[in-house]
Amino acid sequence: MKTxxxxxxxxxTYSGEAVVSHQGFNTLASFEKSGLKKNCTAIIASDHNNPxxxxxxxxxxxxxxxxxxxxxxxxxxxQSQAKRGITPTCWLYSKEIxxxxxxxxxxxxxxxxxxxxVIDKLGDGFLQNxxxxxxxxxxEDGTIEVG
Amino acid sequence: MYQxxxxxxxxxxxxxxxxxxATKAKMMECLVRYGDVFGAKKMAEVTHKEGHLVxxxxxxxxxxxFTTMDELITxxxxxxxxxTVDPRPCDFKNVKCNPIEKMVFSKIMYAKQDDYEKQxxxxxxxxxxxxxxxxxxxxxxxxxxxxxxLSWAESSAVVFANSVLGAKCxxxxxxxxxxxxxxxxxxxxxxxxxxGRKATWKIILKVTKRPEAQVxxxxxxxxxxxxxxxxxxxxxxxxxxxxxxxxxxxxxxGAATASNGAVGLYHIDGITPxxxxxxxKGLLKKDYQTYVIDDAELERVYxxxxxxxxxxxxxxxxxxxxxPHLTYHQLQKWTLRLGKALEEAGRKKLKVDTxxxxxxxxxxxxxxxxxxxxxxxxxxHLSSICPLMYMNNPLCAKKRVATNSNKLRTxxxxxxxxxxxxLALVSGKEGKQS
Numbered sequence: 001m002k003t004x005x006x007x008x009x010x011x012x013t014y015s016g017e018a019v020v021s022h023q024g025f026n027t028l029a030s031f032e033k034s035g036l037k038k039n040c041t042a043i044i045a046s047d048h049n050n051p052x053x054x055x056x057x058x059x060x061x062x063x064x065x066x067x068x069x070x071x072x073x074x075x076x077x078x079q080s081q082a083k084r085g086i087t088p089t090c091w092l093y094s095k096e097i098x099x100x101x102x103x104x105x106x107x108x109x110x111x112x113x114x115x116x117x118v119i120d121k122l123g124d125g126f127l128q129n130x131x132x133x134x135x136x137x138x139x140e141d142g143t144i145e146v147g
Numbered sequence: 148m149y150q151x152x153x154x155x156x157x158x159x160x161x162x163x164x165x166x167x168x169a170t171k172a173k174m175m176e177c178l179v180r181y182g183d184v185f186g187a188k189k190m191a192e193v194t195h196k197e198g199h200l201v202x203x204x205x206x207x208x209x210x211x212x213f214t215t216m217d218e219l220i221t222x223x224x225x226x227x228x229x230x231t232v233d234p235r236p237c238d239f240k241n242v243k244c245n246p247i248e249k250m251v252f253s254k255i256m257y258a259k260q261d262d263y264e265k266q267x268x269x270x271x272x273x274x275x276x277x278x279x280x281x282x283x284x285x286x287x288x289x290x291x292x293x294x295x296x297l298s299w300a301e302s303s304a305v306v307f308a309n310s311v312l313g314a315k316c317x318x319x320x321x322x323x324x325x326x327x328x329x330x331x332x333x334x335x336x337x338x339x340x341x342x343g344r345k346a347t348w349k350i351i352l353k354v355t356k357r358p359e360a361q362v363x364x365x366x367x368x369x370x371x372x373x374x375x376x377x378x379x380x381x382x383x384x385x386x387x388x389x390x391x392x393x394x395x396x397x398x399x400x401g402a403a404t405a406s407n408g409a410v411g412l413y414h415i416d417g418i419t420p421x422x423x424x425x426x427x428k429g430l431l432k433k434d435y436q437t438y439v440i441d442d443a444e445l446e447r448v449y450x451x452x453x454x455x456x457x458x459x460x461x462x463x464x465x466x467x468x469x470x471p472h473l474t475y476h477q478l479q480k481w482t483l484r485l486g487k488a489l490e491e492a493g494r495k496k497l498k499v500d501t502x503x504x505x506x507x508x509x510x511x512x513x514x515x516x517x518x519x520x521x522x523x524x525x526x527x528h529l530s531s532i533c534p535l536m537y538m539n540n541p542l543c544a545k546k547r548v549a550t551n552s553n554k555l556r557t558x559x560x561x562x563x564x565x566x567x568x569x570l571a572l573v574s575g576k577e578g579k580q581s
Contacts, residue, residue: 009184024372024409029558036208036539038255048453049557069372069409070557072201072300075320080211097184098373098409099337103320106180110173111215 001147002129006122008142009097010109014090014117018134018146019045019061021052022127024069027077027101030058035081043086052132062136063088064127067098078104082114090138093120094127119144149176152183159190159332170222174326181323182334190332191339195295195314196228197273198328199282199304201321203233204536205259213259215322216266219329226271226328231282231289233301234472234504236260236536241528242502248542256540270325278531279506281398281472283307286508293420296339298327302411303402303471303554309412311388311397313420315339318373318411338412344421345375345432346414352380353441359449359565360396361553363440364403366448370438373409377431382417391476393418402471403553455560456547462499463549466573467534467561469504470552475512478505478529482518485525488574496526498575499549507531535559549573 026047033046042059068074078101081087091097091105097120108114119142130136130146137145148164155163163179165172182190202212219225236257239249253260268275273289280301282289291297293313299305300319308314317337319327327333337343348371352358358381367376385393397415404410414422414430421430468481481503489495503522505513510531513519522529534552538544538559548561549572556563564572 026557032539032558036206036256038208040208048455067373067409070302070406072302072305072318072324073321076202076209076212076322079322080209083211084208099181099185099318100320100409102184103177103181103323106177106184107211107320107322110177110180112211 001145004122004126004144004146005142006093006119006144009118009120010105010116011140011142012115012117012138013140014062014136014138016089016136017061018064018130018132018136019053019056019058019088020064020127020130020132021050022066023050023052024067025053025063025065026050026070027068027074028071031077031081035077035086040084040086043081056132058088059086061088062090062092062138064092064130066095066127067093068101072100074100075104075107079107079112082108082116083112087116090117090136092122092126092144094122094124096120149180151179153179153187153334154189155179162330168222170218170224171330174224174330177323178326178330178332178334182336185334185336187334187336189335191296191335193296193298193327193331193333195291195297196331197289198226198228198230198324199289199299199301200230200232200325201300203278203533204236205257205261205263207259212322213263213266216270220266220269224329226325228328229271229273230325230328231273231277231279231287232267233278233280234531234533234536235278236533238530238532241530242532242537243500248540251540251542276507279472280304280533281474281506283312284474284506284509286475286512287506288508296333298324298333300324302405303398306401306405306411306413307398309338310401310414310419311394318409344412346377346430347374347432347435348376349431349435349437350376350378351437351439352378353439354380354445355442357384358445360400361403361551362445362449362565364400365407365553366440366445367413367438368404368406368408368410369448371408371410373411375412375414376410377414377416377422377427379416379427381415385415385418388418391474395474395477398471398474406554406557452556452563454562456562457545458547461547463572464500464546466499466501466549466569467504467555468501468551468569470534470550470555472509472531473503473505475509478503478509478513479518482522484570485527485574486521488570488576489525492575494575497573499573501526501573502528502530502534504530504532504534
């Protein structure tokens with residue numbers, strides 16, 4: 001088991017499974033197929049340019065990523081899909097969080113009062129050591145246990 | 148109450164404390180938290196007051212957008228200086244749909260479009276047809292000047308405003324950009340600071356001909372992701388601003404950097420305003436990285452795009468030209484090129500159902516010219532929709548759609564073609580389609 005610490009933007013506790021994107025995570029491209037369906041109960045990543053996550057279930061997972069990329073609708077999508085309860089529960093960034101997803105996660109927290117966990121600046125070593133399917137435990141102080 | 152890390156003025160603090168109501172307090176909290184995450188020391192005043200919103204579509208599944216808008220309107224949190232907004236999702240007159248596609252668009256996907264447009268008008272939409280991703284074009288009138296601070300979203304508009312106009316705007320998300328427009332403040336970090344506008348990548352072009360804007364932008368976006376590139380060697384292929392061809396090139400180049408990566412600002416040596424003023428010495432950070440792009444690298448990037456058509460060898464059923472929306476100059480040029488290509492192909496009408504898209508105000512100007520009638524005579528259609536929103540319809544996504552937009556390629560099943568290839572394809576001249 002390996003442990004990592006970063007900057008806690010929104011804290012909380014979590015025990016679940018990792019989904020890892022080594023490249024920038026395009027929120028619109030990943031959310032658009034599932035998230036825009038009326039009776040969607042889960043998001044399956046639909047970004048055909050991102051083989052790391054394409055086709056994987058994101059709902060309830062710990063999404064491990066460098067940053068998000070792409071459209072500025074990304075934040076609004078995070079907010080709206082979080083309200084539907086179908087986003088990843090944990091957002092774990094190896095780099096500093098990007099403005100688009102920061103906006104969405106802040107909107108989810110302040111406007112919708114949703115307890116998503118957000119930790120950034122975990123370092124490149126984090127993404128080198130975590131694999132999709134690994135067990136992830138997040139503790140109250142922001143410590144992350146992998147494996 | 149949230150305790151800010153940044154220093155607020157008494158007026159800003161009063162809003163955060165709820166002196167102007169609970170809704171504005173929440174809006175201010177979002178903006179302050181946003182700034183605090185990125186180490187902003189203070190709020191900057193938004194000096195170009197007209198906003199630009201990215202959310203133009205009434206998709207019922209984006210419920211939070213409508214409830215948030217309702218709350219803003221009810222509480223009087225209005226963008227009093229107005230805003231423009233991204234393109235509408237549908238145009239049944241100019242982008243033909245079969246009855247089932249139409250039903251999916253109007254009854255399921257964009258069922259709340261009329262209601263949402265009423266909300267936009269109540270919240271501050273400047274004009275009922277102010278829908279375009281190219282709000283900064285003179286015909287649209289939402290054009291900031293160098294040094295202006297903005298509260299905009301829409302990745303292609305933000306990167307154009309920062310890079311080509313020299314304005315200052317972060318890559319804000321939908322909804323938060325509206326909060327900035329209503330309150331008149333944007334947290335001062337990133338592209339709003341001198342340091343944040345410096346380049347961390349030097350891009351050296353070693354190419355034998357002018358690169359396709361959409362492929363060059365894609366290559367750079369995928370390499371630098373969210374960092375600032377300083378591009379050397381492109382000025383050999385571009386005339387100085389405000390040349391119309393250069394504006395169009397940089398618009399398309401920027402949209403590809405922003406969608407294939409997350410670029411919010413680029414500098415083109417000898418062309419863009421800050422590069423001209425400060426040069427490489429003033430803009431490149433000491434520990435910059437280097438990316439050399441030659442013809443082979445552009446070819447490699449181009450060949451890496453996945454083809455997502457059901458039948459890869461099938462013929463294109465529709466083509467979209469104009470994502471982001473075309474400029475007036477581009478419309479004139481495409482009309483000329485299409486006419487010439489048809490002549491060479493020995494045809495009167497285009498072989499593929501082709502839709503060109505532009506802002507409503509650009510369309511109005513173009514409609515007054517003889518080129519407009521020519522374009523229609525070729526069988527082309529002119530619309531102001533967002534092609535991406537068309538492609539979001541699962542029935543439309545199954546069609547073999549061709550495009551010269553790297554942004555549309557990124558977010559849909561549309562297949563990318565260079566300008567020359569799409570010209571050959573739609574006109575019936577030989578292309579790569581087989």
